[in-house]
Amino acid sequence: MLKLMLSVGIFYSPYLLLLKALSTLELQISQLTRPVLLKGLSNANRDYVLTAMTSCAGGELDCTQQTSGTNGSVNFGTTLATTYYIHIQRRSGNNNANLTGDICAVSALPAGACSTDLIVGTTTYANTGLTTFGAGDDFSSTDACGSSYMDGDDYVIEYTPTTSECVNFSLSNTGTWVGIFLTDDCPDAAGANCLTNGTISAGNPSMSYTVTAGTSYFITISTFPAPQCTTFDIDIAACPPPPANDEFTGAIGLTVNPDELCGTTTPPFLK
Numbered sequence: 001m002l003k004l005m006l007s008v009g010i011f012y013s014p015y016l017l018l019l020k021a022l023s024t025l026e027l028q029i030s031q032l033t034r035p036v037l038l039k040g041l042s043n044a045n046r047d048y049v050l051t052a053m054t055s056c057a058g059g060e061l062d063c064t065q066q067t068s069g070t071n072g073s074v075n076f077g078t079t080l081a082t083t084y085y086i087h088i089q090r091r092s093g094n095n096n097a098n099l100t101g102d103i104c105a106v107s108a109l110p111a112g113a114c115s116t117d118l119i120v121g122t123t124t125y126a127n128t129g130l131t132t133f134g135a136g137d138d139f140s141s142t143d144a145c146g147s148s149y150m151d152g153d154d155y156v157i158e159y160t161p162t163t164s165e166c167v168n169f170s171l172s173n174t175g176t177w178v179g180i181f182l183t184d185d186c187p188d189a190a191g192a193n194c195l196t197n198g199t200i201s202a203g204n205p206s207m208s209y210t211v212t213a214g215t216s217y218f219i220t221i222s223t224f225p226a227p228q229c230t231t232f233d234i235d236i237a238a239c240p241p242p243p244a245n246d247e248f249t250g251a252i253g254l255t256v257n258p259d260e261l262c263g264t265t266t267p268p269f270l271k
Contacts, residue, residue, distance in 0.1 A: 047091035115188035123161040133229040145194035149179025152223030166239035170206035175230040
């Protein structure tokens, strides 16, 4: 997922914005592509042309011409770790006129089409130094799990375990107001089910679930703004074994004392 927002102040000469599809886990997902919707210029005070290009010299991907005060957009596919060039040209005003406006780049995937930030194909897994910053605010409290802790930027992990067992998902070194969610589909997909979740205002949430080998799940890390983003480490590990005799198969059978008198015990009866 990609998100970029900035305000631009442009003199009468054309303006070039470098747009680079980045990922903190670039090596793991370098083969994935994703569409980007570049919205701009909102609040533009002049007529303008907005063009997405593959190089400074050209290679047009999409282009729009708009009048002042009108929001335009260009939509194009990207490849991670590739640089793209956004050309902004003023079309009205005299040679001393400035062009100002706001521009925003977001993931343009349709609802239910998850753009994952990480793919995990093992039951247990650990990683550090991750962040939701720049991952895009794709989900909200109206999606699966119905939680306000999904209103911040969302980091999505596609998780497919190789064994069937109880697994604990825990985050550490987070900020405050952080949530972790497990769904059986993209959180905004129609019919997606919230399997379990963990949310905590102090940070470092965790959750547990009995997963099935070969089944794909989606783990989403997000926040209840503010803050909009959080850093985090993640650890996916097998649930600890239950205490001794915690299973009913090892329980000691007891019956009520037949004389029903308090203070009288007849082993192995329960008084």
